[in-house]
Amino acid sequence: MEAGIASWVNSLLAALAVPKLGLSAVFVIAVVSATLLPLGSEFAVIGLVKLDEGLFWPAVLVATAGNTLGGAITWWMGLGAEKAYEHLAHRRPHEARALQWLQRFGAKACLLSWLPVVGDPLCAVAGWLKLPFWPCVLYMAIGKFGRYLTMTAALLWWFPGQITL
Template structure:
């Protein structure tokens, strides 16, 4: 079993090392991980960059675009759910602490969309609260870019080569 699993991991890493597959994989994984589905994109980004360090900036940008577009989907989901609920029942705006905090900071709160656990729902709530779309997207992109930049650079610097063999 261990030999089979080891071979599977080796084949997966070899496929991710190919630029034409690696970039697509990074985009898809980054996109899916920014929706409300539980998936982390950092390992894929790290592995592709580790396989070909000259692709560092390209991989960071592809991951940022994919992750930002996933955040956009979450924003639209929140917006759509709010519209659907509004059509069924007339409700008062939420007065929860989280909603008040988001309304106080506005689209700038989307800078935190990179955070684990709360980042993806934050994008959906921004849509629910009908925050301005393009400023939210801009702040999402900046936050997600900085996350990929710092996580990947830190992993490249901190992870010993012996752990990858």
């Protein structure tokens, strides 16, 4: 059984290998990394752009789209968790200081979804609090685009000797 799963994972990774399907791989990695799973997508973007600098804008835009989709999925997961909690507990959750802060800033707080460690859970909490979906997605996209643009440009052009493939 384990050999079958390992073979399937290896086949999937081979199909998404950067030189063959780079933008597809970046998209899938960006979606998965925006969920609560511990995975970073920046190295996939930087690796692809390092192989072909002409893919800078497509890679940044595809990574932004994938990461935003992953954030939106996480928002829906948060909404589902809140509904399940209400159903099981028959009451509204106790609102901690962080939840109150998020409610005060509303959807604009999703600009911080690009932050490591807290960004992805922030999307889930936005769903839990039933913050408006489309404004949250818009702010997620803006924050994530800024992160990919800044990190990719910085690592490729401001620190060019630091990255080798």
